[in-house]
Amino acid sequence: MDSEKIISENTWLGSNRRLAKTIGRPVRKFLGIEASSGILLVIAALVALIWANSPWSNSYHDLWDTEIMISFGESISLEHHGHPLTLGQFVNDVLMVLFFFVVGLEIKREMVTGHLKKFRDALLPMIAAVGGMVVPAVIFFVFNSSGEASDGWGIPMATDIAFAIGVVSLLGPRVPSAMKVFLLTLAIVDDIGGILVIAFFYTDDLASGWLFVAALTVFGVIVLKKLNVRYTPVYIACGFLLWYSLFESGVHATIAGVVMGLLAPATALINDKNTVSEAVQPAMQAQTDFSGLRKATFHLNESVPITERFENLLHPLTGFLIVPIFALANAGVEISSDSLSDAASSGVTRGVVVGLVVGKIVGVSFFTFVAVRLRVSTLPNGSNFRHIFGISAIAGIGFTVSMFITALAYDNVILQDESKVGILLASALAAIIGLFLLRSVKVVEQEASFLEENKEVAQFN
Structure with a gap:
C-alpha cells in the first residue's frame, strides 16, 4: 500500500490535533511500510509466548478454549465434533477464511495479469517451489515415518508470504527486485500446494450431501459471473453458503475462501476510458443529481477489477488484524527445560526444523540449479546462485500456514506444541540465515531491462 496517499484536512487524521499528529499519522505511516504486517505477526507471536509462559498462563489457555x-x-x-466452537477454533475456521480469500485473490490476479500469466516467466519459481515442497516433506517423513507423528508431513512445505517478503524488504536494494518477484511467485505456488494439501489430505470424514451443496454453489457463482451479475451481496451470500457447506462436509472450511477468491473476476467490467470519463465528468463538475452520482460511482468501481478492489479492502484487515490474532491464538507454547528437552528429542520438532531450514535451501536451490543447467529456464536478471541460496533460506519461514497445518494434522496437544516449537525455531533460523546470505552478496549495476522490472515491483509494493 502507498503510505504517501493524500489525507484530507477535513478528516481527523489530517487535522492538526495532537493525537492525530503524534499517534494517528505515525501509525498510518508504519502500516504503509512493506514489512509492517510481518512485524505485527512477530509481535503477536512474542506476546503469545510470553503470556503462555507467565504466571497468567492459565488465562491464555482459558481464553482460547472458551466455547462460543x-x-x-x-x-x-x-x-466441532458435536461441541460448540472454541474461540481458538473460531479464529482458525472462521476468521482465517478471509485470509485464504485474499490468498485466492492474489493467486487469481497473478494468473490473469501478474507474474503467473506467462508460463515461461513463472516456470523457474514454479520448479523451485516444487523442490521447496517435496524435499522438506521427504525430510520430515524420514524423521517421522510411522504413527500419528507422520501425519505432519505437510507442515514444513509452507512459506509465509508476508513474513518472507517483509524480511527481504529489510535489505532494500541489496536484493534485486527480480529476486523479490521470484520469491513472491515461489511463495504463491507454495500457497497453491499448501491449499491442495489441506483440501485433499487434511479433511475429516466427508459428507457427500454437503459436498453436493458446495458444488452447486460453485456452479451458481460461475453462472452469475457469466451473466455479468456484479451485485456484491449476492456473492457474499454464496460465499457464506459455500463456507458453511464445506464446514459441514468435512473439507476444511477455509478452502471456501480460496475458491471464492479464484472465482472473482480479475479483469475490469468497463475498460473504455471514454465511457468512464463521460459518466464521471458531470459529477466532477457538480452538474448531476443523485442518480448521476450513482452512475459515476458504478463506472469508477467497475473500471477496477474486483480482485484488486477486494484485495485493497481486505488486505489491511487480514494482514494487520486477523493474521496477528491467529498468531496470538496459536503461538502460545509453554517453554520449559523439560519441554525443550522433549522437543530436542522429538522427531516432529526435528523434522519441522530440518525440513524448513535445510529442506527449503536444498529443495529450492537444487531444483533451480537443475532447471538452469538443463536450460529449461534462466536465472532472473541481475541475480546469481548466491541470491538463490539466500531466497531459498527465506522461503523456510513457514510461520502462518505451517501453524495452520499443525492444527489440522494433530489432535494431540503434545505433538502440536512440539511442531509449534519447531516452526518458531525454524522461522527464526531461516530469517537469520537468509538475511546473512543475501547481505553477503555484492550489489551490482543492473541492466536497463532489470530496471524496468524494478519499476513493476515498485508498483506492486
Whole structure:
C-alpha cells in the first residue's frame, strides 16, 4: 500500500490535533511500510509466548478454549465434533477464511495479469517451489515415518508470504527486485500446494450431501459471473453458503475462501476510458443529481477489477488484524527445560526444523540449479546462485500456514506444541540465515531491462 496517499484536512487524521499528529499519522505511516504486517505477526507471536509462559498462563489457555455458541435459527449451528466452537477454533475456521480469500485473490490476479500469466516467466519459481515442497516433506517423513507423528508431513512445505517478503524488504536494494518477484511467485505456488494439501489430505470424514451443496454453489457463482451479475451481496451470500457447506462436509472450511477468491473476476467490467470519463465528468463538475452520482460511482468501481478492489479492502484487515490474532491464538507454547528437552528429542520438532531450514535451501536451490543447467529456464536478471541460496533460506519461514497445518494434522496437544516449537525455531533460523546470505552478496549495476522490472515491483509494493 502507498503510505504517501493524500489525507484530507477535513478528516481527523489530517487535522492538526495532537493525537492525530503524534499517534494517528505515525501509525498510518508504519502500516504503509512493506514489512509492517510481518512485524505485527512477530509481535503477536512474542506476546503469545510470553503470556503462555507467565504466571497468567492459565488465562491464555482459558481464553482460547472458551466455547462460543453461534447459530442461525434452530437448523444452522456451528459445532466441532458435536461441541460448540472454541474461540481458538473460531479464529482458525472462521476468521482465517478471509485470509485464504485474499490468498485466492492474489493467486487469481497473478494468473490473469501478474507474474503467473506467462508460463515461461513463472516456470523457474514454479520448479523451485516444487523442490521447496517435496524435499522438506521427504525430510520430515524420514524423521517421522510411522504413527500419528507422520501425519505432519505437510507442515514444513509452507512459506509465509508476508513474513518472507517483509524480511527481504529489510535489505532494500541489496536484493534485486527480480529476486523479490521470484520469491513472491515461489511463495504463491507454495500457497497453491499448501491449499491442495489441506483440501485433499487434511479433511475429516466427508459428507457427500454437503459436498453436493458446495458444488452447486460453485456452479451458481460461475453462472452469475457469466451473466455479468456484479451485485456484491449476492456473492457474499454464496460465499457464506459455500463456507458453511464445506464446514459441514468435512473439507476444511477455509478452502471456501480460496475458491471464492479464484472465482472473482480479475479483469475490469468497463475498460473504455471514454465511457468512464463521460459518466464521471458531470459529477466532477457538480452538474448531476443523485442518480448521476450513482452512475459515476458504478463506472469508477467497475473500471477496477474486483480482485484488486477486494484485495485493497481486505488486505489491511487480514494482514494487520486477523493474521496477528491467529498468531496470538496459536503461538502460545509453554517453554520449559523439560519441554525443550522433549522437543530436542522429538522427531516432529526435528523434522519441522530440518525440513524448513535445510529442506527449503536444498529443495529450492537444487531444483533451480537443475532447471538452469538443463536450460529449461534462466536465472532472473541481475541475480546469481548466491541470491538463490539466500531466497531459498527465506522461503523456510513457514510461520502462518505451517501453524495452520499443525492444527489440522494433530489432535494431540503434545505433538502440536512440539511442531509449534519447531516452526518458531525454524522461522527464526531461516530469517537469520537468509538475511546473512543475501547481505553477503555484492550489489551490482543492473541492466536497463532489470530496471524496468524494478519499476513493476515498485508498483506492486
